[in-house]
Structures are given as C-alpha cells and as structure tokens.
Amino acid sequence: MPELPEVETTRRKIEPLLRGRVIQGVEHDAPHKYRDTHLAVGRRVQGLSRRGKYLMLQLAAADAADGEAHDLEFIVHLGMTGGFRLEPGQHTRVTLTLEPEGTGDGQTLFFNDPRRFGKMAVVRPGEYAGMPTLAAMGPEPLSDDFNEGDFVRLAREAGAVKPWLLSQKPVSGVGNIYADESLWQAKIHPAQTRLTESEGKSLYTAIRDVMENAVEAGGSSLGNGVGNYRQHDGVSGLFQHEHHVYGKGGQPCPRCGTDIAKIVLAQRGTHFCPKCQVLKERSGEGKRSNRQTV
Known part of the structure; x- marks a missing residue:
C-alpha cells in the first residue's frame, strides 16, 4: 500500500500537471467509490x-x-494499488x-487501481465526517507539529x-513498511507496549529519519507485479534498496x-530482529515471549 513517502512523491510529480488547470471531466463507473x-x-x-496517505486537490471557481x-x-486515497498514469490501461x-x-x-491523467481499493470524494474543506481516518489523523512526521x-x-x-502506529492517530502516514523499519532502527519490538521515555524518543527520531530518507528516495517499489507502486511516468522508487527488515524474513539482520x-x-505481516528488538515485560503485565514467528 502506498504510504506517506509514496504519496508525497506522487504529489510532487503530478502537482505541476494539475496546478492552475481547470478540470474538464471526471469519468468513472463507480459513484459509490468516487463520490461527488x-x-x-x-x-x-x-x-x-497531502495529509498522511491522502492527496488533496484544492479547487476554486474557474475565474477565481x-x-x-x-x-x-x-x-484521493490510493488504496493498496492505486496510482496515476499518463496512458490508460487495463x-x-x-x-x-x-x-x-x-x-x-x-x-489527461488516468487513475489505475488493479485491486480497486482506491477512493475519491469531493467535499467542502475540512468536512471529513465520511472519512474517519482523515478526520482523526495525527501530526505529519516531518512537520513541526510532530512534537517529541x-x-x-x-x-x-x-x-x-x-x-498503535498504524492507527494514524499518534503520527500520520506510517504504514506497514515504515513502521517495521522505524521500529528496527529504534530497537523496539513491534508488540511492545507502554514505551519508556528513552524508547519513545528513539522511536520519534527513527520515524523522522526513515520518512525523510524514504521521501528523498521516492518511496519503495516492491516486486514487478501489475499493482506495485510506480510513478505516473513509470519510474520506480528506490527506498526498497535501503530496507533493513521489511520483507527480509529469514535473512540476516544487518x-x-x-x-x-x-x-x-x-493481521499485518511484521518483520523484526529477535535479538535487537526484544519484547520486554512491563510492570503489571504477564510474561510474554517472541514465539510468534510464522
């Protein structure tokens, strides 16, 4: 699924094609998915x-x-496989x-979405009642609003x-890939609860570092399948070459x-190093183990 780095890269690439242009037509056959x-x-x-994983076009009257x-x-929410292209496709x-x-x-821009999870809606500014994730989203990780x-x-x-990170409430735009990478950098087990102050600070720094580097690399493009992330011009992201744990099950921790x-x-595949990221028992909790490997 496109996460913040992929969506931000998309925004940067297609904004010059959109800014200042009048929308002449929006064609689709799924009004329940692409509302109003x-x-x-x-x-x-x-x-x-962009807000988290959402793109947001600001629209005004043509003569404004x-x-x-x-x-x-x-x-626009890209869903799992959505993306814009310059040519129509299957x-x-x-x-x-x-x-x-x-x-x-x-x-003309074509929104391709093999798995059909992408969504669009035209609303009044800030009226996100029909989009609860967007309405309750936490601060942007690379903004000053993301306070340590x-x-x-x-x-x-x-x-x-x-x-907790995937809920989008503590910080926006962190999905499966970048949660795994940030937790590895911070040396925190993905199932750890009630982080200490030092753990919280380490994770805060890791999220900012990982997101900044991923945006600079144009996001992550995984595999060669039809639904994998690419830019409108077919260019792939490069951050997948810097993944330390995501998708690396069975490979040595770097x-x-x-x-x-x-x-x-x-219900999400989760990658971590059992030695670097030990699950720690907190006061008042029963004993747990790392025996969750699949």
Missing part, C-alpha cells in the same frame, strides 16, 4: 497537498483570482481530463506499538546477523 466527483468539473486546481480561498477539496478506473492552459495542450514530548507521553500509555523473524500482528 462531478462537483469538480469546471473548477480550477489551485494546489495539491490567484490566492483566492478554495471552496472544495478533491480527496485497470484504469478514473479518467481526469484537464482543459488546455493558454495555447498549450490539455492533460507529545509523542513520548502518548507512547507511555500505548498498547502494542506497531498497531546490525547483528540474527535471522529476521516474521510474525502476524494485528
């Missing part, structure tokens, strides 16, 4: 931002002056047509740390040489 997209037709794209407040947002679900700018050519002290305080009361273990935690 007809409201975008005739609107100018003032900008393209530069800098005028937008009155609609076109929300799995094209949405066609977005933009009017020419000046004497130039128009632009606040994160450490929340982590002290957290349940199993990886599912830090200590112990075989990387894989468990299922909260």
